[in-house]
Amino acid sequence: MNLKALKENKTYQIIGGVIAVYIVGAIIFYFAAIAPKIGTIKELKVQIFEKRAFLSKAGSIEKQKEKIEKAKIRIKEIEENISYYEKKLPTEKDIPDLLQYLSDIATETDVKLLEIEKRQEIRREQEQTLYVTVPLKLILKGGYHNIGFFISKLENADRFMKIEGLEIKEDKKNPFEHRGEMVVYTYILDSAETKENE
Numbered sequence: 001m002n003l004k005a006l007k008e009n010k011t012y013q014i015i016g017g018v019i020a021v022y023i024v025g026a027i028i029f030y031f032a033a034i035a036p037k038i039g040t041i042k043e044l045k046v047q048i049f050e051k052r053a054f055l056s057k058a059g060s061i062e063k064q065k066e067k068i069e070k071a072k073i074r075i076k077e078i079e080e081n082i083s084y085y086e087k088k089l090p091t092e093k094d095i096p097d098l099l100q101y102l103s104d105i106a107t108e109t110d111v112k113l114l115e116i117e118k119r120q121e122i123r124r125e126q127e128q129t130l131y132v133t134v135p136l137k138l139i140l141k142g143g144y145h146n147i148g149f150f151i152s153k154l155e156n157a158d159r160f161m162k163i164e165g166l167e168i169k170e171d172k173k174n175p176f177e178h179r180g181e182m183v184v185y186t187y188i189l190d191s192a193e194t195k196e197n198e
Contacts, residue, residue, distance in 0.1 A: 095134070098186060101157070102138070109150040111142035131187045140180045144168065147180045160187045
């Protein structure tokens with residue numbers, strides 16, 4: 001079969017024309033409908049990537065916010081602990097307040113505070129010790145139970161204190177009166193100034 005005969009054969013011409021129309025139609029359809037969509041799909045993929053990156057960053061920011069909130073709570077707890085220990089371990093300037101406190105307890109428990117003698121402070125040799133021990137010798141007079149009540153109040157005070165060397169003696173002139181002697185150890189924060197003076 002030669003080319004001339006092929007041209008004359010109408011069936012082949014129609015089939016060739018239909019195939020050509022399909023090919024041209026497919027090319028037009030691709031450039032008119034699919035190609036712009038591919039560009040849009042690429043743009044959407046870029047946007048999705050950006051949104052995911054943003055969400056990841058936002059999630060990271062949320063985690064940071066959570067960490068910040070936890071840190072704020074921890075800071076508040078630490079500040080409360082510092083406040084608690086500052087009450088329990090006051091500084092040297094708070095000694096007059098302690099003496100007033102002892103006097104108030106004596107009045108409250110109906111005990112006469114005859115003498116308060118501040119003895120030499122006890123300093124620790126270790127550098128990491130943050131406090132100084134201050135011994136106070138107390139001499140008081142009162143009923144046996146009143147003295148016991150006085151000691152109980154000291155033990156339940158807002159600051160750290162320790163009692164040693166307690167002696168209670170009966171007053172020979174008045175059997176209802178007793179004389180008490182003790183050493184009360186209180187603790188104060190060691191300031192930088194006192195460390196420089198050592």
